[in-house]
Amino acid sequence: MTLRADDAGVTVHPREFPTNRGGLCQKGWTAAELLDHPDRLTTPLVRDAATGELHPASWDTALDRVVAGIRAVQDDAGRDAVAVFGGGGLTNEKAYALGKFARIGLRTRHIDYNGRFCMSSAAAAGMRAFGIDRGLPFPLADLGRADTLLLVGANPAETMPPLVRWLTEQRRNGGKLIVIDPRVTATARQADLHLQPLPGTDLAVANALLHIALTEGWVDRDYVADRTTGFDAVRRGVAAWWPARAEQLSGVPVADLEATARALGTGGRVIILTARGAEQHAKGVDTVTAYVNLALALGLPGRDGSGYGCLTGQGNGQGGREHGQKADQLPGYRRIDDPVAREHVAGVWGVPADELPGPGVPAYQLLDSLGTPGGPRALLVFGSNPVVSAPRAARIEGRLRDLDLLVVADLLLSETAALADVVLPTAQWAEEDGTMTNLEGRVLRRRALRPPPPSVRTDLAIISDLAARLADAESTDVDPADANPASVRPAAVAAARFPADPAAVFAELRRASAGGAADYAGISWDRIDADDGVYWPCPTEDGPDTPRLFADRFATADGRARFHPVDHRPAAEEVCATYPLHFTTGRVLAQYQSGTQTRRVAALRRAAPEAFVELHPDLATRLGIDDGDPVRVTSRRGEFRAPARLSAGIRPDTVFAPFHYAGAGRANSVTNDAVDPISGMPEFKICAVRVEKA
Ligand SMILES: Nc1nc2c(c(=O)[nH]1)N[C@H]1C(S)=C(S)[C@@H](COP(=O)(O)OP(=O)(O)OC[C@H]3O[C@@H](n4cnc5c(=O)[nH]c(N)nc54)[C@H](O)[C@@H]3O)O[C@H]1N2
Ligand SMILES: Nc1nc2c(c(=O)[nH]1)N[C@H]1C(S)=C(S)[C@@H](COP(=O)(O)OP(=O)(O)OC[C@H]3O[C@@H](n4cnc5c(=O)[nH]c(N)nc54)[C@H](O)[C@@H]3O)O[C@H]1N2
Ligand SMILES: [Mo]
Numbered sequence: 001m002t003l004r005a006d007d008a009g010v011t012v013h014p015r016e017f018p019t020n021r022g023g024l025c026q027k028g029w030t031a032a033e034l035l036d037h038p039d040r041l042t043t044p045l046v047r048d049a050a051t052g053e054l055h056p057a058s059w060d061t062a063l064d065r066v067v068a069g070i071r072a073v074q075d076d077a078g079r080d081a082v083a084v085f086g087g088g089g090l091t092n093e094k095a096y097a098l099g100k101f102a103r104i105g106l107r108t109r110h111i112d113y114n115g116r117f118c119m120s121s122a123a124a125a126g127m128r129a130f131g132i133d134r135g136l137p138f139p140l141a142d143l144g145r146a147d148t149l150l151l152v153g154a155n156p157a158e159t160m161p162p163l164v165r166w167l168t169e170q171r172r173n174g175g176k177l178i179v180i181d182p183r184v185t186a187t188a189r190q191a192d193l194h195l196q197p198l199p200g201t202d203l204a205v206a207n208a209l210l211h212i213a214l215t216e217g218w219v220d221r222d223y224v225a226d227r228t229t230g231f232d233a234v235r236r237g238v239a240a241w242w243p244a245r246a247e248q249l250s251g252v253p254v255a256d257l258e259a260t261a262r263a264l265g266t267g268g269r270v271i272i273l274t275a276r277g278a279e280q281h282a283k284g285v286d287t288v289t290a291y292v293n294l295a296l297a298l299g300l301p302g303r304d305g306s307g308y309g310c311l312t313g314q315g316n317g318q319g320g321r322e323h324g325q326k327a328d329q330l331p332g333y334r335r336i337d338d339p340v341a342r343e344h345v346a347g348v349w350g351v352p353a354d355e356l357p358g359p360g361v362p363a364y365q366l367l368d369s370l371g372t373p374g375g376p377r378a379l380l381v382f383g384s385n386p387v388v389s390a391p392r393a394a395r396i397e398g399r400l401r402d403l404d405l406l407v408v409a410d411l412l413l414s415e416t417a418a419l420a421d422v423v424l425p426t427a428q429w430a431e432e433d434g435t436m437t438n439l440e441g442r443v444l445r446r447r448a449l450r451p452p453p454p455s456v457r458t459d460l461a462i463i464s465d466l467a468a469r470l471a472d473a474e475s476t477d478v479d480p481a482d483a484n485p486a487s488v489r490p491a492a493v494a495a496a497r498f499p500a501d502p503a504a505v506f507a508e509l510r511r512a513s514a515g516g517a518a519d520y521a522g523i524s525w526d527r528i529d530a531d532d533g534v535y536w537p538c539p540t541e542d543g544p545d546t547p548r549l550f551a552d553r554f555a556t557a558d559g560r561a562r563f564h565p566v567d568h569r570p571a572a573e574e575v576c577a578t579y580p581l582h583f584t585t586g587r588v589l590a591q592y593q594s595g596t597q598t599r600r601v602a603a604l605r606r607a608a609p610e611a612f613v614e615l616h617p618d619l620a621t622r623l624g625i626d627d628g629d630p631v632r633v634t635s636r637r638g639e640f641r642a643p644a645r646l647s648a649g650i651r652p653d654t655v656f657a658p659f660h661y662a663g664a665g666r667a668n669s670v671t672n673d674a675v676d677p678i679s680g681m682p683e684f685k686i687c688a689v690r691v692e693k694a
Contacts, residue, residue, distance in 0.1 A: 030601045030603055030604060032430070033601050033602070034411070034412075034428065034597055034600065034601065035428055035430055035431075035450075037412075037600055039412055039413065039600055040411060040412060040425075040453075041410065041411060041412060041413060041417075041423065041425035041426075041456070042425060042453050042455060042456060043056045043057070043425060043455050044056070044057050044058070044059055044061070044062035044063075044422065044423065044424055044425060044455075045057065045062075045413075045420075045422070045423040046061060046062050046065055046421070046422050046423075047420070047421045047422070054418075054420075054423060059455070059457070059465075062422050062424060063465055063466065063469055064469070065421070065422050066380075066405070066407050066422050066424075066466060066469075067466065067469045067470055067473050068473075069378055069404065069405035069407075069421065069422075070082050070106065070378055070405065070470065071470075071473050072404070072405075073377045073378045073404055073405060074106075077377060079106065079107045079108050079357070080108050080109055080110055080357070080376065081108075081376050081377045081378065082106050082108050082110070082376060082377075082378040082379075082380070083108060083110035083111065083360075083366055083370070083376035083378070083379045083380070084098060084101070084102040084106065084108070084110065084111040084325075084379070084380045084381075084382070085111075085112065085113060085114070085363070085366070085367070085379060085380070085381045085382070085384055085386070086098045086099075086111065086112075086113035086114070086320070086325035086382050086383055086384070087113055087114050087115075087314070087320065087382060087383025087384040088113065088114055088115040088118055088119065088313070088314035088315070088316055088317045088320035088321065088383075089314050089315045089316060089320070089383050090316060090320060090325075090382060090383045090459065091316060091319070091432075091434030091435060091436055091446060091502070092316065092319040092320075092322075092323055092434065092435045092436065092437060092443070092506070092509060092520075093434045093435065093460060093502045093505040093506050093509065094382070094383075094434065094459045094460060094463075095113075095316070095319065095320045095322075095323045095324070095325045096323040096324060096331055096505060096508075096509045096512070097459075097460055097463050097498060097505055098111070098324075098325050098382055098459075098463065099111060099323060099324025099325045099326075099329070099330070099331065100324065100331075100349060100498070101463045101466070101467060101498060102325075103324075103349075103356050103357055104349055104351050104355065104356070104497075105463070105466070105467040105470060105494070105498065106470070107355070107357060108357060108360075108376075109327075109357035109358055109359060109360040110327070110360040110361070110366060110376050111325055111326075111327060111360055112325070112326060112327040112360060112361070112362055112363040112366050113320065113325045113326065113363065113383075113384065114314075114363065114383070114384040114386070114389065115314070115317060115320050115321045115325075115326070116326070116362050116363035116364070116679075116680050116681065117280075117363060117364075117389065117390070117391075117681065117682060117684070118276070118313045118314060118317060119135075119310070119312060119313065119317050119318075119321050120284075120321075120362070120676075120679035120680055120681045121279040121280070121281075121284030121285045121287070121288055121676055121678075121679040121681040122135075122274060122279050122284075122288050122310035123310075123321060123679070124285045124288075124676075124678050124679040125284075125285050125286075125288035125289045125292055126288075126292070126310065128285075128289070128562060128564060129289065129292045129293075129296070129561055129562050129563075129564070130292075130301065130549075130550065130554045130555055130556070130561055131517075131554055131555030131556035131557075132333075132517050132549065132554075132555035133321070133333070133517075134318070134440075134441040134518075134536070134549060135309060135310050135311065135312035135317070135318050135439035135440065135441065136307075136309035136310075136312075136439050136440045136441070137301065137302075137307055137308075137309065137441075137548065137549035137550055138305075138307050138309070138440075138547070138548050138549075139440055139442075139547050139548070140163065140166060140439070140440050141166065142269075142271065142305055142307075143163070143166040143167065143169075143170055143271060144166045144169035144170050144173065145170070145173065145175075145269055145305050146170055146175050146269050146270065146271045146305065146306075147174075147175050147176065147267040147268040147269045147270060148175065148176045148178065148263040148264055148267035148268075148269075148270045148271070149167070149170055149175060149176070149177050149178070149270075149271050149273070150178045150179075150180070150260070150263075150264060150270075150271070150272045150273065151177070151178070151179045151180065151181075151187065151191075151273050151275070152180045152202055152206075152272070152273065152274045152275070152277065152278040152291060153180065153181060153202060153274060153275050153276060153277020153278035153279065153685070154179075154181075154187065154273060154274065154275030154276075154277060154311050155181065155185040155186065155187045155188075155275070155277070155586065155587070156187055156275075156311065157185065157186035157187040157189075157190065157589075158185065158186055158187070158587060158588060158589040159275075159311075159313075159587050159589075160311065161589070163311075167187075167190060171190070171192075176192045176193070176263050176267070177190060177191045177192050177193075178191060178192065178193045178194075178195070178260055178263060179191040179193075179194050179195070180194075180195045180196075180197060180202060180205065180277075180278075181194070181195075181196065181277060182196055182197060182198065182199050182277075182584060182650065182651050182654050182656075183196075183614070183647075183649055183650045183651075183654075183656055184196070184647075184648075184649030184650070185649075186589075188649075193256060193259055193260060193263070195250075195252045195256050195257075195260065196251065196252065196651060197250035197251055197252050198249070198250055198251050198582065198651065198653065198654070199277075199571075199582050199584045199654060199685055199686040200281055200283075200570070200571040200582075200685070200686040201246075201249050201250035201251075201568070202250075202277075202278045202287050202290070202291075203283060203286055203287040203290045203566060203567075203568045204241060204245075204246045204249050204250055204568040205246055205250050205252060205257065206287070206290035206291050206293070206294050207237070207238045207241035207246070207290055207566075207567070207568065208238075208241045208242070208243050208245070208246030208247075208257050208261075209257060209260060209261045209264065209294055210234070210238045210241075210290075210293060210294045210297055211238045211239065211241045211242060211243065211246075212243060212257060212258055212261035212262075212265075213261050213264070213265045213294070213297060213298060214235060214238065214239075214297075216261070216262070216265060218261070218262075218264075218265025218266060218298065219265075219297045219298065220297070220298055220299030222299075223296075223299030223303075224296070224297060224299070227296075227299075227302070227554070227560055227561060228296050228560050228561045228562070228563055229558075229560050229561075229562055229563065230562050230563035230564065230565075231296075231297065231563045233563065233565040234293050234297070234563045234564070234565045236565070237565040237566070237567060238293075241568075243257045243258065249568065251651070264294070264298060265298060268305075269303075269304075269305035269306050270298065270300055270306050271300070271305075271306060271307055271308075271309065272291050272294065272295050272300065272307075272308045272309075273308070273309050273310065273311055274287075274288050274291055274308075274310050274311070275310065275311040275313075276313065276586070276684070276685065277584075277586070277685060278291070279310070279681065280681060280682065280683065280684040280685040281571070281676070281681070281683050281685055281686060282571070282572040282672075282674040282675060282676050282677075282681075282682075282683040283568075283569055283676065284676045284679060284681045285676050285678040285679050285681075286564075286566035286567075286569075287566075288310070289564050289566045290566050291308060292308050293563050293564070293566070295307065295308035296308075296561050296563060297563075301550050301554075301561060302549070302550030302551050302552075302554075304551075307550070309439075310439075311439060312438070312439035314593075315436060316436040316437060317439070318437040318438060318439055318441060319435070319436055319437030319443070321333075322437065322513075322518040322536075323509060323512075323513070323518075327359055327360035327361055327362055327363075327366070328359040328360070330342070330345045330356075330512075330516075331345060331509060331512040331513050331516065332345075332512060332513030332514065332515065332516020332517065332518050332519060332520070333513075333516050333517040333518040334516045334517070336356070336357075336358065336359050337358060337359055339353070341516070342356050344512075344514075344515065345512055348508065348511050348512045349497070349512075350497065361680075362675070362679070362680025363390075363680065364390065364391065364673060364675050364680060364682050365675070365680065367386055367390055367396045367399060367400075368395070368396065368399060368673070369399075370399040370400060370402065370403055371399055371400075371401075371402025371403050371404075372399070372402070376403075377403055377404040377405070378403060378404055378405035378406070378407075379400070379403055379405070379406050379407070380407045380408075380409075381406070381407065381408045381409065381410075381416060381417075381420075382409045382426075382459055383409075383410075383459075384416070384594075385410075385414040385415055385416045385417075385593070385594035385596050386400070386416055387400065387414070387415040387416045387418075387419065387594075387662070388414075388415050388416075388594035388595065388596075388659070388660075388661070388662050388666060388668065389593060389594040389659065389668065390668060390682075391668055391671040391672060391673040391682040391683070391684055392637050392638075392668070392669075392671060392672070392673035393666055393668035393669055393671075394637070394638050394669050395637070395673070397419070400416065400419050401419060405421050405422075406419060406420045406421050406422075407420060407421065407422045407423075407424065408420040408422075408423050408424070409423075409424040409425075409426045409459055409462055410423065410424075410425075410426060410596070411425065411426055411427075411428050411456075411597075412596050412597065412600065414594065414596040415594070415596075415662045424457070424462050425455070425456045425457070426452075426456065426457065426458060426459050426462065427452035427456055427457065427458040427459070428452070429446060430448070430449045430450060431448055431449070431450060431451060431452040431456075431458070432446075432448050432452070432458045432460075432502065433445075433446065433447055433448045433502045433503065434446045434502045434506075435506060435525070435528065437536070438533075440535065440547075441518075441535050441536050441546070441549075442533040442534065442535050442547075443520065443523050443528055443533060443534050443535070443536060444528065444533045445525060445528050445529060458500065458502075460498075460499070460500045460501070460502060460505060461500040463498055463500075464495055464498040464499065464500040465495075467494040467495065467497065467498040468491040468492070468494045468495040468498075469491065470494070471490040471491050471493065471494035472489070472490060472491040472494075474490065503525065506525065510522075510523065510524075514539065515539075517537070517555065518536050518537065519536060519537035519538060519539045520536055520538065521538070521539050521540065521541075522534075522538040522539050522540040522541045522542075522543055522545070523536065523538050523545070524541060527541070531545075535547045571683065571686045571687070572672055572674030572683050572687075573635075573636070573672050573674065573683075573686075573687045573688045574688060575653075575688045576688060578690060579634075579635060579636065579688035579689050579690050580688070580690065581619075581653060581654065581655055581688070581689050581690065581691055582651075582653055582654040582655070582686055582687075582688065582689075583633065583635065583654070583655055583656075583657070583670065583671075583686070583687050583688070583689040584654060584655075584656050584685045584686055585656065585657055585658065585659045585667050585668075585671060585684055585685065586656065586658060586659070586685075587658055587659075587660070588608050588658045588660065589607070589608070590603075590604045590607035590608040591604060591608050591658065591660035591661075592660070593660065594659075594660065594662075595660040595661060595662065598660070599660070599661070608658075608660070610642065610643070610661060610665055611640070611642035611657055611658060611660070611661040611665030611666075611667065612642050612643050612644070612645040612657065612658070613631050613633055613642050613643070613644050613645065613655055613656075613657050613691065614645050614646075614647050614650050614655060614656040614657065615631075615644060615645075615646060615647070615650065615655045615656075615691065616646070616647065616648065616650050616651065616652040617646045617647075617648055618652045619652045619653075619655075619691075620644060620646050623691060623692065623693070624693060625644050625691070625693050626644070626646075627644060627645065627646040628643050628644060628645075629643065629644045629693055629694075630642070630643055630644075630693070630694040631643070631644045631691055631692065631693055631694055632691070632692050632693075632694040633655065633657065633667075633670055633689050633690075633691050634670065634689060634690045634691075634692070635670035635671075635672070635687055635688060635689045635690075636688075637669070637670055637671070637672070637673075638669040638670055639669060639670060640657070640664060640665055640666050640667055640669045640670055641664045641665065641694050642657060642661075642664075642665045655689065655691055659671075659684070668684075670687065670689055671683070671684055671687055672686070672687035
């Protein structure tokens, strides 16, 4: 998109760009409305101990309170008693600065981010199969050329409208679209074939598809022999997944499984994509792995116009997972427990490697430990609203209330910010420069169009200010008057180490990422402008970038992709007499995430004003519920209420609700906090509930 500042303020105009071809979704069109929204935070807020209320305060007062709180907690309980929670909407520069601030500003191991709720299962599966995690290892435009495109648990018609034109183009070219979703979504309606499985059975479906491909002789034996390892164990495992068994479990007819396998196995250019429907499960990594196994057996990854990919979610969902806001990660997609990586990054940061903390814990585990014995007692949040978006949200809300210090940087008073001791107002997208990396691994510019309002600071400025004040607070034993006048104050050193200028941060990020998997060393802002974005890895300024991965080798030590045998297992919580229905969650077109922003835009509020519970008319009749009736959805963890929306497009054994709403309509009051053992991804997409008329 392009932004224009004119007399009327900032307006959003779509721009012809290779990724979206000038298309923009409704939330993009309306985003400028928040820049001057009356709810926008324009001054820091500090909670008054006497009244318990948030009051406007100066930046000095607010930052002093934050620093004093951090010092008190760390003096008493150690450095790890302070934690940081980031977001996949932050620019690369901010994600990088936040990770660095946690490790060498606060010197805590506890940092993680909302991408753990979003990208982590596909990322882990990609890492273990391909040795690298880039959402799409090929340009998005390849979708338009695919003969067969399989979408597993993805609803891009509502969640990624600019992508829909590639689907349209694909079908115009005679391609076949197959969608796997328990609901007839706007995307499924466009499909040639829609498989409607029970939530949580995608793994079994994938194993059955591979079973059929083996039986029919569609497996690419040369590719398997030349480019992969580990197929035998997978072959033995899927032998037990004959189609009738998968039908019994998932409800997908054998004929549809066979038609799908045929389209994939004989299709020419074939692309398999997963999204949150398949991934947000306590077996999300294994489920994605099952689709990767299928793709590898058919010889797709690295073949022109074919492959496996994951539809990355948030604005900077890809870049946000590369630069160190993940608990186990250093910039450039390096591992924090890798001694070579530690040396390199510590060198760029100017600290000894042994001063870097070790890995922390994944997001849900971190949130669930807040304020508990041995857990962090202070939390700094940048770019997330876990009171609405975390699973089992009432419990997490309680944990946040138990903290000694909660600091939230946001542009609006989100439900999480409303619980904070200190709220710091931040700039919005149109008010700061930076870069984002899209689902293709393509690094893009985001340009400042106007300065932030006078008493609003950018996240980078906040991090810089906090680092300087913390450094000063640490050296209080030295009276500045006694210090050698020629020596530099610790605050100045810290401020220089944490520049607020995004260009300076990006220059450092390039050096820190050099030699890592996500290598940005050769990417300059000028080159991004000149080339309409640059695909990582891009190690040198005059060398090529990498629109396509895997053409010759995978990013593993021996260059081969790895098969991993995976088997179906039940959801963490199964239905029973008390909670007889499957509950799943997701998104609607007009709302974004926890809704902090979109619930405040008039046109979006009109389009999707409140939560709803989608259920099949037959189920509704059985429960005595009419369309529009208020219903209560109850699980072992809590309940929420919303009007019923009857739809013949959902399985009669499954109910659905969007998670964008707070208060009584908060779907996450009932979701399960079981997590994937490898990725830490919560099971947002299935739990057991009871539904009644309220
Ligand atoms: N309008 C809008 N767009 C968004 C966002 C938003 O909040 N609003 N958020 C962005 C972000 S961060 C993300 S991560 C993406 C997410 O993008 P998507 O993954 O497309 O979104 P979801 O609606 O979470 O899930 C997709 C589908 O999974 C289905 N599903 C549920 N359970 C299962 C299951 O067990 N198996 C299968 N196969 N399908 C299942 C749901 O019915 C739903 O239609 O969207 C991005 N775009
Ligand atoms: N039941 C259920 N729950 C889910 C999901 C689901 O499918 N079902 N999906 C999960 C997924 S995929 C995701 S990504 C999460 C998302 O959920 P959250 O992590 O809560 O993400 P957002 O709602 O985008 O929250 C972003 C917050 O940061 C603020 N913000 C925006 N930009 C900036 C910035 O630049 N700086 C700062 N400091 N603040 C900013 C916004 O105003 C908002 O309050 O929800 C997860 N929760
Ligand atoms: Mo997400």
